[in-house]
Amino acid sequence: IAGITQAPTSQILAAGRRMTLRCTQDMRHNAMYWYRQDLGLGLRLIHYSNTAGTTGKGEVPDGYSVSRANTDDFPLTLASAVPSQTSVYFCASSLKPGGPDTQYFGPGTRLTVL
């Protein structure tokens, strides 16, 4: 059982380039999330999806977009990367948004924008 996977593991990107971070889960979870983690700031929610076909904005959505065409995949796109988007990005999923169900996190993507 793979759980939740992310690709790439790490990436160095030139500013202004477009980049898509991939996230796939095989747990048939309804809800999926994208976070960024920066030193001293903790995890901050970028975008989320409570079910396939719907998405919502989190705390720091500017410069990022997402889509949720099916249950398993939740890609995050940086349309034109900027150095402030250098961070570690975590994708997470949960069976449903509420209740005691925890969020399960992928291994993360370390992104550096130069």
Place this chain on the structure above:
Amino acid sequence: GQNIDQPTEMTATEGAIVQINCTYQTSGFNGLFWYQQHAGEAPTFLSYNVLDGLEEKGRFSSFLSRSKGYSYLLLKELQMKDSASYLCAVRDKDYKLSFGAGTTVTVRA
């Protein structure tokens, strides 16, 4: 929105007990989670509280007081492998999680 505070760092000796406090202010409380994160790895779930009181899971316990906006994570019989960052997260009425910056616990022999 949420405002979540927890200490930045704590150090304790192997075999000891450490208590990590978390205070929060929220516009709509819908549960509190604690996660453990080792350096370079993803966060992993430790505990969940939605009602006041203590939840015990082996060496780890978590307490919640909703009226005080307060939780703590208690780590007993500390082991070297417990050296990690511990994240307090509050879920709001829209089911979104907000995280504190994390508490780095260092266990010394």
